[in-house]
Amino acid sequence: MSYLHLKVPPTRDERLKPCHAYGGNMDGLIHGQKEGCLTSNGRTFAQCTGCQLLLSAVMAASIPNTVLIFHAPVGCGSCFLMFAGVTKEYQTTRGNEDSVGMIWLSTNLNEIDVITGGETKLEQAIIEAEERFHPHAIFVANTCVPAIIGDDIDNVASRLRPQINAKIIPLYCEGFRTRFVATAYDIVYHGILRFLLGDDKVDWKPQGEVERREYEERCKRTVNLLNVGSMGYVDEKELTRLLNAIGLEVNIYPCFTPPEKFVKVKDAALSVSICATHDDYFVEHLKELYGIPYVLNTIPIGTDNVRLWLLEVADFFGIREKALGVIEAEEAELREALKPLRTFFEGKTTFVSTGEIRAGAQATMLEQDLGMKVLAIRTHHYDKFGDVVFDHFKGRDDVTINVATAQPFEQANLLNRLKPDIFLGHTGSNVWAAKQGYPVLSIFGPVNSYMGYKGVFEVATRLERLLQNPEFFKTLGETTTLPFKEHWYDEDPYSYIQQTLDAA
Ligand code: SF4
Incomplete structure (x- = not known):
């Protein structure tokens, strides 16, 4: 399904054709979804909904040593203030003691920029982000206004790349493009896949022959555990404990993980999602680009779904019996x-x-x-x-x-x-x-x-x-x-x- 040749990935509306308005029973929902007859359901009155900008921002800002630039009027993302402080705490909890939390800037577009264009302001913001904060990556979140007036954030990023050390990652998260805020996850993953992974100039593998062989052996039983921004460290620890118990090593992405570690994503034997809404775009691309299979069917909440999740992972590695032993002991307790x-x-x-x-x-x-x-x-x-x-x-x-x-x-x-x-x-x-x-x-x-x-x-x-x-x-x-x-x-x-x- 590769969409990486596109600047802007398709919205969930186009790609998955979900339903956003329904009232009834489960069978009606599943049947209607399968037949495709719920996609165009709507409401004659709607009280409020969400903007994918906020969700994109939360996910991007969880990644340490990055700067997030809202290319926007100052109001867009203002509710992001509620995350001030907490991001630092979440990063610190995960062992990043030097965390300064999220850093975000706004290009503060005004009426004149709407006439003359906002690209110059964006250029200045990217240069300022580089000079003041020296981040590993700079996310540029595009919003409705620059999208409507035709600012080209990919073009600005390309122009600046020769003079900026940070990786510049455009994110097309204009609220008007989609009825499904979950599109935000695809937007951020699209940026990560295009500009954070696949930097083959960096050789991150151990240099000595023996160490390199050991590393490659370890990779055969290492999984990418994909977390979500709303997930606590305690949950990451619990899932890691279970995966370790069946003999697997775990690397966690994308939230709260330093961006320089992302290059290792492609070394894992399997990607393990805990939420298809969050990850299907990413795991499909990892499979297509790097041949990494994935587990995507469920979330490990409740004994039935923990069992299903763990057994799917175990089956991939051919260790079902071992996993059943762990599951039965845990369930009994x-x-x-x-x-x-x-x-x-x-x-x-x-x-x-x-x-x-x-x-x-x-x-x-x-x-x-x-x-x-x-x-x-x-x-x-x-x-x-x-x-x-x-x-x-x-x-x-x-x-x-x-x-x-x-x-x-x-x-x-x-x-x-x-x-x-x-x-x-x-x-x-x-x-x-x-x-x-x-x-x-x-x-x-x-x-x-x-x-x-x-x-x-x-x-x-x-x-x-x-x-x-x-x-x-x-x-x-x-x-x-x-x-x-x-x-x-x-x-x-x-x-x-x-x-x-x-x-x-
Ligand atoms: S819908 Fe558009 S204008 Fe409103 S907050 Fe989202 S990006 Fe900004």
């Missing part, structure tokens, strides 16, 4: 630890809202590992990669499925009908649920554990704590009102979704 908690969770209901892959796996974990009852799942979008992680919910009419990027009005209506005991979602959607009086648990977080066997236990204990004392949320619900009219709660929550065909 976990079952014992969960026993008292399962009694507590019996009969408790829940509502899950997050990205496609995490949503399916986390909801499955809540039912299978904890014995809770899932009433509803919301996912930001749906594409072919969801089918494996949603397997548990096939044939189920008792779980409502809503595909929506944000759209808090739909969520509020659903919550008001379903009244779950607890809501698990992103911080943004959690605020709305909390104001309705529901206890909320963040469904991802860079300081807490979610993945592997440790993740199952930790999520269970956090849920138990919240459910034991929901008073804060109860009071918040009693003293807060959402901005929706009362009659909205009596209407069909999906009444603003336009389904082009009845997928069910």
